[in-house]
Amino acid sequence: MERRQRHTSMALLVVTVGTLALVAANVRLIVPVGVGVLLAFLFWRISYGLKFGAFTLVIALLWLAGCAPAEFGWSIHYRVTATLAADNAQWDIVDEITVPADRVVEAVSDDGAWFGDRIDPANREEFRRKLEEDLRTLEGILAKQGWTFTRILDGEKAVFTRRRSAESAQTGMFPLVSRQSLAIPDIELYRARPLSASTGPGSPAPWARRVVFTPxxxxxxIIEAGSNVVAATDPPSEAREIPAGEQRRIVGGQSAVELSLLSPVSRHEPVRSIAQVSLAEWTGWVLAFVWALVLAMAQDGVKQGLARLFGRGTSANGQPAASPAGPQPSHRKRRRT
Structure with missing residues (x-):
């Protein structure tokens, strides 16, 4: 038993040191560690049926937390280029959107009859004039949000660009890995307003509905930064060397990209390897399991220690323990002579 307790204590020490190193690199790992500790103490006193139910509930909550509600909107091609300044202090971000002709007309006029693939050749010139008129309307709407019309692509796609205000980069000395999100926001053209007498259900007025462009x-x-600054991205990407450092390209319709930025301390080995391990998807699950397992193994030793600590001065019912009975003196009668 003593040998088992020594092994358990050594395992607890190793797990604690390893956890501190990983949490120093990624503070978000505190959450799975806390889950593991909670499960260990929760499993200490409850029955096996309740243990299984609690474990199932935790897994279900974690799964639901990872599910995101679906987004709806008119999808258009969106390109974001984020460049980290030479001093690693801020991001310079340029947005570019490409709006097809049918989206331009549909967004402005709400007229489903005007689609490029169904236009009668006899009406193509009329459609072209309408497209130019609606394009000027859309240009005025987007200009209020900082967009600038730049060119027509392939003869039928309108390209707009926008330069955002510089965003600060989170690359401090601690923690070893910092998380930062770069948003790809939806573009809201119109907000839905209550219908009035002049804008009935059949009215094509754009202010009677909500129009949103989504990626x-x-x-x-596209993420461009110096070498060994961006450790990983979510969604994942591969780093490619460029003259200024590294470039990462992420393709998809997500609304944000999360960056893991290395501090100056963790850009070199061996700290860089610790930081990479802390970012792995499986690290949090492993930490939660290991802490639950190690603390569960240590329960017997803790119980015995508590029993020795509190069992010396009290009995099972909380009353002072009676002293053990010693040998009773013998009372032998002397025989009279």
Whole structure:
């Protein structure tokens, strides 16, 4: 038993040191560690049926937390280029959207009859004039949000660009890995307003509905930074060397990209390897399991220690323990002579 307790204590020490190193690199790992500790103490006193139910509930909550509600909107090609300044202090971000002709007309006029693939050749010139008129309307709407019309692509796609205000980069000395999100926001053209007498249900007026452009599946986010600054991205990406450092390209219709930025301390080995391990998807699950297992193994030793600590001065019912009975003196009668 003593040998088992020594092994358990050594395992607890090793797990604690390893956990501190990983949490120093990624503070978000505190959450799975806390889950593991909670499960260990929860499993200490409850029955096996309740243990299984509690474990199932925790897994279900974690799964539901990872599910995001679906987004709806008209999808367009969106390109974001984020460049980290030479001093690693801020991001310079340029947005570019490409709006097809049918989206331009549909967004402005709400007229489902005007689609490029169903236009009668006799009406193509009329459609072209309408497209130019609606394009000027859309240009005025987007200009209020900082967008600038730049060119027509392939003769039928309108390209707009926007330069955002510089965003600060979170690359401090601690923690070893910092998380930062770069948003790819939806573009809201119109907000839905209550219908009035002049805007009935059949009215094509754009202010009677909500129009939103969202990133299409072929949208891309390009991240450019110095070498060994961006450790990983979510969604994942591969680093490619460029003259200024490294470039990462992410393709998809997500609304944000999360960056893991290395501090100056963790850009070199062996600290860089610790930081990479802390970012792995499986690290949090492993920490939760290990802490639950080690603390469960240590329960017997803790119980025995508590029993020795509190069992010396009290009995099982909480009353002072009676002293053990010693040998009773013998009372032998002397025989009279």
């Amino acid at each position: 299409a599946d072929d949208s891309e986010i």
